Amino acid sequence: MNELSSSLLLPAIVFLPLLAAIIAFLIGRNQLQGRINICFSLAQFLLVVLTTLLFLHEQTYQSERYVIGGWGAPLGIDLIVDGFSILMIALTGLLTLLITLYSASYFSDKYSASEKSLRFWPLWWLLISGLNALFMSADAFNIYVCLEIIGLSAAALVALQGSRAALEAALRYLLVGLLGSLFYLFAIAILYRSHGTLDLMQIAETANHSFPDKVAMILITIGLLLKIALFPLHFWLPPAHANAPTPVSAILSALVVKASLYILIKFWFDVLGATITLGASQMLGALGGAGIIYGSWCAFRATQLKVLIAYSTVAQLGYIFLLFPLSEYSMGVSSFTGSASQAAVYFIVAHACAKAAMFLAAGNLILAQGNGEIAQLKGIAVREPLNVLVFAVAGISLIGLPPSAGFIAKWLLLTTAIESGQWWWVIVVIIGGLLGAMYLFKVLSLAFSTDPAVVESPTSKSTPQVSNVMTTVALILALITLALGFNAEFILNISNTVSEVSGI
Amino acid sequence: MSLVMIFDALLIFSMFTLGWMSIFSLSLFRCIVFFVCLGLLAAIAWGRLGAFDVAIAEAAIGAGITGALLLAAWNRIRPHRTKAIELNVTNAKTSQKDTTEHV
């Protein structure tokens, strides 16, 4: 029994957001609401930092279990943290803090009706607690419950916007999410039938190449791919992410799709690793590659700013899926270690920060502009220089240009692809990068164009000024993205230990 | 033994039929009614399998509350009778068909 697993910290990470949700629901329409929520997000962040430091301090680099109820694995539910989940929890804590700060001013009376904020805060905290619970869960059925918390609250948050498009997107998102969870639940039923336990590690011990395990793996993969929105199943993502309120879009793109991805990676490499075949991983990689090309192309053709960013999420998710074929080759055995997984972990972190920054900046630009048409952004750099800067920095990271986290991630991916002799992925990555540059520079060149006639006309209207807090938060996120790129060595070391740890 | 098996087979067969009809029936109202019946039959089947807790819950929540929610939602989205008549003043036959089918 070491410090972390005997302490209060792990359950507190789940329960603090729940408590915040309850309090936000109880106090209702109150002047202090924004401040209370900021306090909670600070407390949450401190908690997460403490947990991370404790985990790194112990330096055992092994997964640690927290036994709930004193029953132990097959009977009760355990929480488990390893390097990967600690990283995801830390990411969640950081983004929660920043986006909460952003939302506190986004949902103040100035910009939109406060009716929305009454629903937003409790749902927001429930979403966060669902994410945290998911990243720590070691129990297959518990993961299902967490997935449902995340899916339902995310759909409800998308519906907050209230327009017909948003409601329809939310409904589609909800139905897809429910379908995905049902597939997952079905797989769990099959797994329980053949293994007699719900604990992931115990399933992993007895998993073999048998037929039921394979079918369970297929069902889990289909269900989670629906929720992750890999290429042919991505149809729900752009409308949902584009129509949600800005902070919700940010968290959806940055973390919510990653949550399902986290579970998929866990099953694919740790739990049911025995069942995967070469062909299956190549197929996932191919879908990822197709997603990169298709998503980038749709982003290039988008006319709305947020739709563009949402399609870019589809493309970026494709890169992460290159992990599956590459790690298979590089390691020979399937476990979540090696350079491919390192690249994937790095990609997840880099994309989360860059995409959150980009959505927040885009939200600010849309607020300043009054609508989300890309064509109307002409000359906006003059009025909103900081937000355009944030957009540019995040874009650089997404394209993968040097001083950014995205560059390191792509570099890792490319070197892994070359080392393993799968040069065709290199072509896909490079084409994806070029297309990414195309759609992002399309926006940026419009923003920086200084056609005086165009610049004059919008400024004559009294458009609302974007509050400083909102710009600052986006700026901080962009700086974090840059810092992740500049401190490449340091971050690589951490992610190295992380990926060493996250095998069983 | 065989009698019990026949009962099981009948139960399962009617659940299939109800499952199909609760999705593909002609009018939504019938779909909902069939779904509630499916829930009740499921409760019986689960009682057969020794899951009495779940049977009670399914009858109360799965069939009862879900059925009430579905009916309430159906009531909100169906074209109301009076409106149908207003719209189809010229075509009385359609409105009549409407009423017989939707109620």
Place this chain on the structure above:
Amino acid sequence: MFNTLNIEYDSPAVDKSALSLIASVLVAGFLLAVTITIVLSDKGHNTGLAPLITQNIELSGVTNPVTAVLLNFRAYDTLLEIAVLLVVVLAILPTRDHHAPFFKRIVVSKKNLVLSALQRWIAPAVVVFAGYLLWAGAHQPGGAFQAGALLAGASVLMFQSDTYQVNYTSLMARVLLVLSLVVFITIGTALIYFEGSLLTYPLAFSGLLILLIETCATVSITLALASLYSSFIVSENTSVTDNKHRTIK
């Protein structure tokens, strides 16, 4: 398959695109064939966790194994499940009328005999039976969810007649809605202090604590389910035009 979300009332039951039809028949047939092969071929784990649960049932404080699993062995799942219910309530509840009273009785001149009889005779019986289910949940089939569902059913009956109205956004209702979650979390974390681990009930009090949690859960679940139902009803009654149509009918 979800690209067009159709809400036209009189639309045909089936999408007419042949591709999705064929594809889904194939997928569904494949699923069915594969999984049936599993069921037929695989003997699987014969008893699951049943022996382990019967071994530990003495230590759980209740004798009904399902209640033991739900509220002791896997209480964490149940806690999160109540949170799921709260998510939906939050998403659906109207946000106005924060200060209106929690419970209101409206005297209606026109009375529906059947409904009022149902209210007078059946509703109390349902309440008593729900209480029995809750109490019995410790040692035989029954428990918080069943009792809550029954009570919610009774309240659905109440709202049908418009005689009673509950304002689900009043402070009282909000407190009751989150009551079970608060109690659950409080007990769970307090037990860390006393017993060293989350939701570890001390043997002497486990039955009592489980009953306390179940009682609160019943209240919250009742209110949650009833509020879900009423969210489909309330806005209809408030809109004037719909009422007119009703009187014509």
Place this chain on the structure above:
Amino acid sequence: MTSALLYAIAGLALFAIGFFGVVVASHVMRKILALNVMGVGIFMFLIACAKRNPLVVDPLPHAMVLTGIVIAVAGTALALNLMVRIHHIDQSSQEQSK
């Protein structure tokens, strides 16, 4: 062929019917109903699995199903609510255009 096996296969068939319905049915409410039918199928499979050994009934799947039923109701309610709200918007825009 025990009756538990029969029920397990029936559950799988209901799941398949539900999946077919989700993809093919056009109206949202039919899709929601189909999702619920899928759910009933899985629950039946789980409960039949709990009864594989005729002497022992495994209570864990029962608890899972109880949790699942409540979650299914929650999801259904949210989906129906969104559907009704979309319908409401459509209707009011129709009345305005008249």
